[in-house]
Amino acid sequence: SHPCTECGKRFRQKVNLAVHQRTHTGERPFRCAECGKGFSLKHNLIIHQRSHAKEGPYECAVCEISFADKSHLDLHRSIHTDGRAFGAKCPVCRKNLSCTFSLQRHLRTHARDRPHHCSECKKSFTRSTHLKRHQKIH
Known part of the structure; x- marks a missing residue:
């Protein structure tokens, strides 16, 4: 199990921990090429891109x-x-x-x-x- 160093929440998969840690860091690695808006999840970027x-x-x-x-x-x-x-x-x-x-x-x-x-x-x-x-x- 992989614990979050910020809040202690545990994750079975390291990738899920990495995604969770963005809630603490504010990291938004998925950027809309059209308007520059950032997203922490790729799925949210895809939904956003439909607006363009x-x-x-x-x-x-x-x-x-x-x-x-x-x-x-x-x-x-x-x-x-x-x-x-x-x-x-x-x-x-x-x-x-x-x-x-x-x-x-x-x-x-x-x-x-x-x-x-x-x-x-x-x-x-x-x-x-x-x-x-x-x-x-x-």
Whole structure:
């Protein structure tokens, strides 16, 4: 048996001890190549990476990330409502927003940033949902 030197918890396999020790060290060796976020477990990284796919019928109304599975969307929504989300105030117009995702999206209205482009007519939009709605006319 392999004991944890921090808390004394014992593990039959050394690999399980190594994974457990990350809870004490804060080590997050699995990094998302898209956004740089770190994870202590590879499984959690894989689940996270799906959020970058922008595929799936379940879209977050706040930040527009899409999910193939409704349960993943429900889990994701908690970042906008629980203690991990922080209120954000627009430095330009002082509008209060629910979280940093909303602030980033809102700031585009001041900067005229329109990163979502229609390949048919070259119109551009601040939100992917607006682009999708527009593309239905073509």
